[in-house]
Amino acid sequence: MEGLFCNMTFDVTILGCGAATPTLRHNPSAQIVNLHDKLFLVDCGEGTQMALRKQKIKIQRIQHIFISHLHGDHYLGLIGLLSSLHLLGNKGELNLYGPPDLKALLDLSFKVSETYLDYTINFFPTSDKEKQLLYEDKTLEVYSIPLKHRIECCGFQFCEKPKVPKVKKGVISKYDLQPSQIIELKHGNVLTLENGETIDPIDACITPDRSRKYSYCSDTMYWETLIPHIADSDLLYHESTFLDSELERAKHTFHSTARQAAKIARMANVKKLILGHFSSRYHEEEQFLVEAKEEFENVDLADEGKTFSVDY
Amino acid sequence: MEGLFCNMTFDVTILGCGAATPTLRHNPSAQIVNLHDKLFLVDCGEGTQMALRKQKIKIQRIQHIFISHLHGDHYLGLIGLLSSLHLLGNKGELNLYGPPDLKALLDLSFKVSETYLDYTINFFPTSDKEKQLLYEDKTLEVYSIPLKHRIECCGFQFCEKPKVPKVKKGVISKYDLQPSQIIELKHGNVLTLENGETIDPIDACITPDRSRKYSYCSDTMYWETLIPHIADSDLLYHESTFLDSELERAKHTFHSTARQAAKIARMANVKKLILGHFSSRYHEEEQFLVEAKEEFENVDLADEGKTFSVDY
Numbered sequence: 001m002e003g004l005f006c007n008m009t010f011d012v013t014i015l016g017c018g019a020a021t022p023t024l025r026h027n028p029s030a031q032i033v034n035l036h037d038k039l040f041l042v043d044c045g046e047g048t049q050m051a052l053r054k055q056k057i058k059i060q061r062i063q064h065i066f067i068s069h070l071h072g073d074h075y076l077g078l079i080g081l082l083s084s085l086h087l088l089g090n091k092g093e094l095n096l097y098g099p100p101d102l103k104a105l106l107d108l109s110f111k112v113s114e115t116y117l118d119y120t121i122n123f124f125p126t127s128d129k130e131k132q133l134l135y136e137d138k139t140l141e142v143y144s145i146p147l148k149h150r151i152e153c154c155g156f157q158f159c160e161k162p163k164v165p166k167v168k169k170g171v172i173s174k175y176d177l178q179p180s181q182i183i184e185l186k187h188g189n190v191l192t193l194e195n196g197e198t199i200d201p202i203d204a205c206i207t208p209d210r211s212r213k214y215s216y217c218s219d220t221m222y223w224e225t226l227i228p229h230i231a232d233s234d235l236l237y238h239e240s241t242f243l244d245s246e247l248e249r250a251k252h253t254f255h256s257t258a259r260q261a262a263k264i265a266r267m268a269n270v271k272k273l274i275l276g277h278f279s280s281r282y283h284e285e286e287q288f289l290v291e292a293k294e295e296f297e298n299v300d301l302a303d304e305g306k307t308f309s310v311d312y
Numbered sequence: 313m314e315g316l317f318c319n320m321t322f323d324v325t326i327l328g329c330g331a332a333t334p335t336l337r338h339n340p341s342a343q344i345v346n347l348h349d350k351l352f353l354v355d356c357g358e359g360t361q362m363a364l365r366k367q368k369i370k371i372q373r374i375q376h377i378f379i380s381h382l383h384g385d386h387y388l389g390l391i392g393l394l395s396s397l398h399l400l401g402n403k404g405e406l407n408l409y410g411p412p413d414l415k416a417l418l419d420l421s422f423k424v425s426e427t428y429l430d431y432t433i434n435f436f437p438t439s440d441k442e443k444q445l446l447y448e449d450k451t452l453e454v455y456s457i458p459l460k461h462r463i464e465c466c467g468f469q470f471c472e473k474p475k476v477p478k479v480k481k482g483v484i485s486k487y488d489l490q491p492s493q494i495i496e497l498k499h500g501n502v503l504t505l506e507n508g509e510t511i512d513p514i515d516a517c518i519t520p521d522r523s524r525k526y527s528y529c530s531d532t533m534y535w536e537t538l539i540p541h542i543a544d545s546d547l548l549y550h551e552s553t554f555l556d557s558e559l560e561r562a563k564h565t566f567h568s569t570a571r572q573a574a575k576i577a578r579m580a581n582v583k584k585l586i587l588g589h590f591s592s593r594y595h596e597e598e599q600f601l602v603e604a605k606e607e608f609e610n611v612d613l614a615d616e617g618k619t620f621s622v623d624y
Contacts, residue, residue, distance in 0.1 A: 021396050024365050046392045047359045053336050070424045076392045080340075080358045083384050084333050101424040108420055112382040112413040114463050151426050
């Protein structure tokens, strides 16, 4: 029963998984990562605020927004969403992470509309030169991941921090342990009592759950340099704009095929792969699964409204 | 049967009639004016390209886009739509009319995304200082209309040019009229034949249909100065963000109530009024009709997907 009061939710809800041209089937890129009940918005294509309403997710709950790059299908819903937050009476702070030019875009939009937000946007410029820690709190970390696209582009990685083991209640009461002694055990140290008896932390502690990791790779060509950055992810979202038949086009436009995404997933030893960012030329996506599964078994297709949990 | 080959279509399809905050019921402002089979897009809030798809209107058919002002709910769908036109292989020209700063917004967006359009955008800056002719061709004219809003804002007016009468076929064959003689009659001149006989154009010509006029007033406070600019419109779209109960808020935010829109319609002697730009605080709009009808009878509510024809 220990840990009941710490929310261990870790899931990803797809708001949009289409590519550059939106269709009636797919919105442009956007998703909500719920990590320990904190909501992170990842990319914000046109129509994201409407998609959030449809999923009954209150935009006021979002305190961190990550924009991978400045192609319109990844950010054109942002200004509308930020304006709505203002109109809905938001007064707090919002952290925004994205390419440096994003700031200039927002500044100009708000200037010409004479909009003066009632809340504060803390802007953190990203760089695709190296993996960077963008945000952390007591239990989680968010990193940028360098991707290889036509313009500067970052993926994002959401990680649980290593969890501290808990000392069994029975052990605490049996030996009447003091807080300082509990901390020793939690840190993995053997405890020697006054009577000379020793307590091994392996016996005294409950092994904590493994820390989980979700990696989001929005727009990228097939790029093996990426592999160490996303290695051992429990869940990987990797773009797959095209099928095998458009391999040349994928290369030319700095995008990936389903098969390439699956190869990356296999080489990075991830547990599960989600494919998304489907080109509007395809009217259904079953073939994406077929081609990906020839490389990597545990793969699924993104779709609007679908929630993927990041499992142990 | 004369005139069969000249398309006399004149209608307005609502793509969005919500106000600043989009809801699941209403998109932000956008509408398509079909005038003689030419499509004019009027305002382009977030999600307009998806709304066009839903209405099965090909964005490639739009050659003129009019943006009333730079509040996000009137233009944030534009950059996505222009990008999609490019991705769909558009090679022609597109005329864009809007506030001067719109150009800077587009330039910056295309610069940061390294987008180089395959087609040409001809940008025509509008001004809300006076009514201006923005576009004309053989059969129609489009004007800007100065409005009174929190920032610079124009409405738009779509007019048929006065129609030239047609000479009855029976008259042409009876007198074996030559082209120059037909033109004389069309211009209303009495024709004297070689044998001294005269033909009165009133008898010889078919009286043409009256020229029709549609006025679009996107965001404006109650403003009587507007009346002469929209006088005698066959159809008027006038914003009505609020009901009577929010009269003070309407004034403060430079918007109108349904009653105020109806008063303007009555004083301007328009034939029919459409109300739109409904605040997200209202979950249904019947009361807008009730309050407006106390001032002006022929009024209807905008709604997504509804088409209003501009009748004789």
